[in-house]
Amino acid sequence: MVLSEQHSWGKNKVFTFQILRGRWFMVFSSFMIMSVSGASYMFALYSREIKLVLGYDQSTLNLLSFFKDLGSNIGILSGLINEVTPPCVVLTIGGVLNFFGYFMIWLVVTKKIAMPQVWNMCLYIFIGANSHCSTNTGALVTSVKNFPGSRGIVIGILNGYLGLSAAIITQIYYAFYGNDSKSLILLMAWLPTAITFVFLPFIRHHRSIQKPSDSKAFYNFLYLTLVLAGFLMIIIIVEKCVTFTQNQYYVTVSVMLLLLILPLAIVIVEEHKIWKRKQENIYGDDPPKPLNVTTEKTNLVISTKKQVSLWKNMFKPPSIGEDHTILQALFSTDMVILFLATICGLGGTLTVVNNLGQIGTSLGYPPHSITTFVSLMAIWIYLGKIVQGVVSEIIITKFKVPRPLMLTLVLLLSCVGHLLIAFNVPNGLYVASIIIGFCFGANWPILYSIISELFGLKYYSTLYNVGSIASPIGSYLLNVRVAGNLYDKEARKQMAALGLKRKLGEELNCNGGECYRMAFIIITSVSFFGALVSLILVLRTREFYRNDIYKKFREEARTAENERTVTQNRTGEPAANEG
Structure with a gap:
């Protein structure tokens, strides 16, 4: 009896260790990290606090948002670090950067340190937002490499959690801090850092065999995230109609946290399947069947040709879908087209995301509605990422x-x-925030999937971050240079019409549909141009997508399965961990 209990305890202990070391718990850990990594999407919630305390005009505030976008997308260094170190290194760097950047901003807005120069604030928000690159690289890229045959849905779900993170953090903020936007900045400093440090030991690369059932597991993950998104959307709408007490916020946050950890059940189920297969291999009645392995002698031919110069080779890229070097990808026509189209698309949508609070104020929407816009936009960003990650995967594989x-x-x-905002359609900002949130979210999984498909996974950590640079470039051109300058120009015109003069350090505000009209007409034109540019890439890649783009990964999986079987038959033991 005692021996039986000890044996059972030993098996449970081994199974628990397998879960924690397995690739499915690695995916769950990535979900948790990404679910609190969207601080860069929350600028609209605390930007007014910065504008009020520091007396910035809209151009200066937009400059700050540009450095936020720059930081959250300049991740080439993170990519290069991740190429040569384990993922835990880049995740640790991300956690430290996040805390330092946002904690310094909190010290500024609470006046615990002297008022900084504009460049100091730009540096702080750049550092805080740059943690976004590190967590994305460490969590998302590792997951894609562990499940290359399911990359579309993997990217979609992980980006979906990132999109939901603004709504998740907002609910936690309401529960523990009330409606104090200064405390929101403090929460943004410590919460993502704490979650990253808790889960980073479990983020690692796995040499494992991908199975057809993996896709079913990811669809189950997807269904749970849809339930979470639906719950958050209902809560946000109810909060708009009813004033919640602190205890009611505690209840909603408790339910939200339960929905967040529910994917752990799927992890346990998948790891139990692997556990059962191992037990069958060890204790099965039938001995392993011999496998006929034929080996062919191959004559090794050592080439005496000199290695082609790196700089010459970068203009001779391999076929689409093969592994490109970093330089080959950067200088390819396809990357240039993709980069230009993404600048046009993300530049316009980011202008709305970063200025949604100010747009709502200028167009006369009440403050509570503006908070609702920002929270609901997080839901639509999530849906954009999920729909494009999953639906586009179905479309390209089936059709x-x-x-x-x-x-x-x-x-x-x-x-x-953009046109709904430009012409200030009555209640149009509600619809515009839905459309723009969806489009902003959808851009990311499309961009990351195209990069992985056209240029391979060998240097994906770096190329993934190269593609992201399009976002701050578009933000600077359309948000800072266009929207910010035109807003301030109209604000000064309104002050002059009233015979007023702006005092030094006083915030500059504009009211009415004229504040953003011309800016969004320009942004609409740029986005339409980007759509035309992207059609060129459609024509260039149509032959590639007519083929089975995942055939290579299935063949590699079969080869790995054969190698595992050979090892098992030779030793009489199961091969290394499948999970």
């Missing part, structure tokens, strides 16, 4: 439609949202 066509459609849809 062989080029994935860049999804980018074209998203850019065209965003034009509708």
Whole structure:
């Protein structure tokens, strides 16, 4: 009896260790990290506090948001570090950067330190936002490499959690800090850092065999995230209609946290399947069947040709879908086209995301509605990422439609949202925030999937971050240079009409539909141009997408399975961990 209990305890202990070391718990850990990594999406919630305390005009505030976008997308260094070190290194760097950057901003807005220069604030928000690159690289890229045959849905779900993170953090903020936007900045400093440090030991690369059942598991993950998103959307809408007490916020946050950890049940189920297969291999009645392995002698031919110069080779890229070097990808025509189209698309949608609070104020929406816009936009960003990650995967595998066509459609849809803001359609900001949130979210999985498909996974950590640079470039051109300057110009015109003069350090505000009209007409034109540019990439890649783009990974999986079987038959023991 005692021996039986000890044996059972030993098996449970081994199974628990397998879960914690397995690739499925690695995915769950990535979900948790990404679910609190969207602080860069919350600028609209605390930007007014910065503007009020520091007396910034809109151009200066937009400059700050540009450095936030720059930090959250300049991740080439993170990518290079991740190429040569384990993922835990880049995640640790991200956690430290996040805490330092946002904690310094909190010290500024609470006046615990002297008022800094504008460049100091730009540096702080750049550092805080740059942690976004590190967590993305460490968590998302590792997950894609562990599940290359399911990359579309993997990217979609992980980006979906990132999109939901603004709504998740907002609910926690309401429960523990009330409606104090200064405390929100403090929460943004410590919470993502704490979660990252808790889960980073479990983020690692796995040499494992991908099975057809993996896709089913990811669809189960997807269904749970949809339930979480639906719950958050209902809560946000109810909060708009009813004033919640602190205890009611505690209840909603408790339910939200329960929904967040529910994917752990799927992890346990998947690891139990692996556990059962191992036990069958060890204790099965039938001995392993011999496997006929034929080996062929191969004559090794050592080439005497000199290695082609790196700089010459970068202009001779391999076929689409093969592993490109970093330079080959950077200088390829396809990357240039993708980069230009993404600048046009993300530049316009980011202008709305960063200025949603100010746009709502200028157009006369009440403050509570503006908070609702920002929270609901997080839901639509999530849905954009999920829909594009999953639906585009189905479309390209079943109907062989080029994935860049999804980018074209998203850019065209965003034009509708921009026009609703430009012409101040009654209650149009509600619809515009839905459209723009969806399009902004959809852009990311499309971009990351196209990069992985066209240029391979060998240097994906770096190329993934190279593609992200399009976002701050678009933000600077359309948000800072266009929207910010035109807003301030109209604000000064309104002050002059009233015979007023702006005092030094006083915030500059504009009211009415004229504040953003011309800016969003320009942004609509740029987005439409981006859609036309993306059509060129559709034409260039249509032959590639007509083929089975995942065939290579299935063949590699079969080869790995054969090697595992050979090892098992030779030793009489199961091969290394499948999970």
